[in-house]
Amino acid sequence: MPKWIKYACYEDYRKALYKRLADSIRFEIGTGCWLWNKATNLGYGQTYVRGFGSIGAHRAMWIAKHGDPGKLDVLHNCNNKLCISPLHLHLGTHKQNFKEASDAKLLQGQWKTLCKRGHPLSGDNLTPWTQWRGCRVCATGRYRLRLGWPEHLAFDSNIKVPAGYMLNRETGEIVPGKGRRVSV
């Protein structure tokens, strides 16, 4: 435990730290990730924490929620280096981190040219907000499903809903109206 903690109230500092971190994110619908929107280093969010120096923002979040992780690494369940959601973090060894990252790479299917629904995994259809090669049409589809769209329409990339329009779920037509817009 860093020296300064003897002189300050650690609990209060952690609460303030949590608030500061939580104010520095963009919530990602779909994944539930808290994407760090301040300084980064090697793909990780970077921030200063008293007694720890300049460290990963995800590590800072662990300190804020649980205290000093010591020698252990703070790892991502979601494999998104920018994410600092407390629900997406767990502790592990450095070796584990390396292994998980390479396993994840295999799962991401770096060699794949199509997603599991057959959309091209290239160019504009790649999700720019993830570190892995995600399918944009499917990301939109999953979001649409949550809004109550039927599955056969949700994953149809030809259906675009402009501002001021909504999907008529019965007929499948795009009609003027005030539905929640799907912009991804």
Ligand SMILES: [Zn+2]
């Ligand atoms: Zn996450």
Ligand SMILES: [Zn+2]
């Ligand atoms: Zn897809």
